[in-house]
Amino acid sequence: MNPVWHQFTLSDFSPYRWLAASYVYRIIGLLGQWKQGSFLLQWGEPLGALLISIVFIFGPFISTGLIGLWLFALAAYWGLLTLADKGKPGITPIHLLVMVYWGMAAIAVALSPVKTAALTGFVKLSLYLLFFLLSARILQSPRLTNGLITVVLLIGLVVSSYGVRQNFFGVEQLATWNDPTSELAQATRVYSYLGNPNLLCSYLFAAIALSIGAVFVWQGRLPKALAVTMVLVNSSCLYFTGSRGGWIGMMALLVSFALLLFVWFRDSLPPFWRKWLLPLVLGGFAGVVLVAIVALEPIRLRVMSIFAGREDSSNNFRMNVWMAAIEMIKDYPLTGIGPGNAAFNSIYPRYMSPKYSALSSYSIFLENAVEMGLIGLSIFLWLIIVTVNQGIAQMQRLRLENNRQGIWLIAAIAGMAGLLGQGLVDTVWYRPQVNIFWWFLVALIASQYQFKGNGEQ
Numbered sequence: 194m195n196p197v198w199h200q201f202t203l204s205d206f207s208p209y210r211w212l213a214a215s216y217v218y219r220i221i222g223l224l225g226q227w228k229q230g231s232f233l234l235q236w237g238e239p240l241g242a243l244l245i246s247i248v249f250i251f252g253p254f255i256s257t258g259l260i261g262l263w264l265f266a267l268a269a270y271w272g273l274l275t276l277a278d279k280g281k282p283g284i285t286p287i288h289l290l291v292m293v294y295w296g297m298a299a300i301a302v303a304l305s306p307v308k309t310a311a312l313t314g315f316v317k318l319s320l321y322l323l324f325f326l327l328s329a330r331i332l333q334s335p336r337l338t339n340g341l342i343t344v345v346l347l348i349g350l351v352v353s354s355y356g357v358r359q360n361f362f363g364v365e366q367l368a369t370w371n372d373p374t375s376e377l378a379q380a381t382r383v384y385s386y387l388g389n390p391n392l393l394c395s396y397l398f399a400a401i402a403l404s405i406g407a408v409f410v411w412q413g414r415l416p417k418a419l420a421v422t423m424v425l426v427n428s429s430c431l432y433f434t435g436s437r438g439g440w441i442g443m444m445a446l447l448v449s450f451a452l453l454l455f456v457w458f459r460d461s462l463p464p465f466w467r468k469w470l471l472p473l474v475l476g477g478f479a480g481v482v483l484v485a486i487v488a489l490e491p492i493r494l495r496v497m498s499i500f501a502g503r504e505d506s507s508n509n510f511r512m513n514v515w516m517a518a519i520e521m522i523k524d525y526p527l528t529g530i531g532p533g534n535a536a537f538n539s540i541y542p543r544y545m546s547p548k549y550s551a552l553s554s555y556s557i558f559l560e561n562a563v564e565m566g567l568i569g570l571s572i573f574l575w576l577i578i579v580t581v582n583q584g585i586a587q588m589q590r591l592r593l594e595n596n597r598q599g600i601w602l603i604a605a606i607a608g609m610a611g612l613l614g615q616g617l618v619d620t621v622w623y624r625p626q627v628n629i630f631w632w633f634l635v636a637l638i639a640s641q642y643q644f645k646g647n648g649e650q
Contacts, residue, residue: 201578202286202578202579202582202583203286203289203290203579204286204582204583204586206285206286206289237274237277238330238331238334238337239337240270241270241271241274241327241330241331242331242334242337242340242341244266244267244270245267245324245327245328245331245341246340246341246344247263248260248263248264248267248324248629249341249344249345249348249629250344250348251263252348252625252626252629253348253352253385253386253387253396253626254386257624257625257626260625260626260629261317261320261625264320264321264323264324264625264629265320267323267324267327268319268320268323268324268327270327271323271326271327271330274327274330283329283330283333285329285583285639285642286579286583286642287329287576287579287580287583287635287638287639287642288326288329288639290572290575290576290579290580291322291325291326291576291635293572293576294322294569294572294573294576295318295319295322297528297565297568297569297572298315298318298532298564298565298569299315300528301315301528301529301530301531301532301564301565301566301569302314302315302531302532304528304531305528305529305530305531305536306525306530306531306540307530307531307535307536307539307540308531310531310533310535310536310538310539311530311531311532311533311535311536312531313533313535313536314531314532314533314534314535314536314564315531315532315533317532317533317625318532318533321625321628321629321632322632324629324632324633325632325633325635325636325639326636328632328633328636328637328640329635329636329639329640330640331640332636332637332640333640333641335598338598338601338637338640339410342403342406342407342601345399345400345403345630345633346400346403346404346407346420346423349396349397349399349400349403349404349423349427350400350422350423350426350427352385352386352387352393352396352397352400352430353385353397353400353426353427353429353430353431354426354430355385355386356383356384356385356393356430356433356434357383357426357429357430357433359381359383359384359385359433360381360383360430360433363381364381364383364384366381366382367384367388367389368389380435380491381433382433382434382435382436383430383433383434384434385430387626389621390434390435390436390439391434391436391438391439391615391619391621392621392624392626392627393430393431393434393436394431394434394436394438394439394442394615394621395439395442395612395615395619395621395622395624395627395630396626396627396630397427397430397431397439398442398443398446398608398611398612398615398630399608399612399630399633399634400423400427401424401427401428401431401443401446401608401611402446402450402604402605402607402608402611402634403601403604403608404420404423404424404427405420405424405450405604405607406600406601406603406604407419407420407423408420408421408424409454409597409600410597410598410600410601428443431443435495436615437495437496437498437499437618438614438615438616438617438618438619439615440495440496441614441615441617441618442610442611442612442613442614442615442616443611443614444482444614445610445611445613445614446607446608446610446611446614447478447607448475448478448610449606449607449610449611450603450604450607451471451474451475451478452471453585453588453603453606453607454603455470455471455474456585456588456589456592457588457592457599457600457603510549510551511555511618513545513546513549514545514549514551514554514555515554515555515556515559516546517541517544517545517546517549517551517554518544518554518555518556518559518560518562518563519559520544521540521541521544521563522559522562522563522566522567525563525566526566526567527566527567527568528565528566528568528569529562529563529564529565529566529569530563530564531564531565532564532565533564534552534553534623536564537552537553537554537560537563537564538552553620553623554620555618555619555620556616556617556618556619556620557613557616557617557619557620557622557623558570558573558616558617560620560623561573577609577613580609580635580638580639581606581609583638583639583642584602584605584606584638584641585606587599587602587638587641587642587643588602588603588606590643591641598641601637602637602638602641605634605635605637605638606634606638608630608634609631609634609635612627612630612631612634
């Protein structure tokens, strides 16, 4: 079973033989001589980190069009760095699955019933994947990794602080986000600079996971105090969004972080705590959640609405969209309709129930199946499994080396769990403000892949 798992997760993957026979790989380093004489390219990685930080800094405050334009610039910069690179290959199992995923998207475009609309979505997806490639390269430097994470956390603190302020001082509700027949119909749901509480939730998962990681990585009283403050403010803001999917994602994030953190510290614990710490922590967490549901009426009403079925207007809306998405999958089962919301908007009206228009299928798993068929969904799930497996493997290596960078990998996996948890019932993380964080977390894990001198991991 173990060899089969290793093959499935590409644990024994080595790019060297494949790259040696690749004609495309031969163009890497084509501008190597120019790099040696270029002042800017001598600082290629720090400059890349600066360019990435700009999209994080301005992402919550600018239009998606401007974000797309900046992602195009980052893609061009990655191409320049790659052509000027003479180092060892940066191809990891995660990179390989990302390329397979991109290839499946290309096939979906070619076979799409709305090729022009699907091509638009394919271009957007390509920009996100090129952002992943650049990030995975830059994050190989621990110093640049810490710098970029600090930028993410500081901007996240600004966004979440404004969200908390909205809760206490009130803010206009831009849409009917609560069931109008519910006792919470007039409740405030914060959205900060993102304009939508569910979108804000997705945006905060990376900040919450990385701020928890910062509590363990950052040294000194003031940095740790700042990290704790970030955890409290980010978590409070997520709670004030009132997003049920966000709350599900938050529980997935915390449980994942607790499990992996236990693995990190297990060997240094006394025998009693090795046996009982994890059950006590998870049991205590479950107890706190149950007490909050029983004692606090707003939480109880919001949680119970999850199980209200079609009696809750939001549930009913999603169920109608899900049923339509399933019918779309039945008609385009293998390769889907093509990537992107433009393709979805072109096809969905044929299947939608009256008065239930939607921009997506309200589930990232259904969305992948709709856009790229069951084949695309399988590749997406394979990518997640390989990424998490590599994250745990590299975390274990860094733990043995007593390298705190491994905590960032725990945070990355936990942040992904949060996004996937909310993604069960929503697709707002396909928006660029959130999508870049998904691929940043994947890149953070890919960047720690270790090559041995002989070309084997």
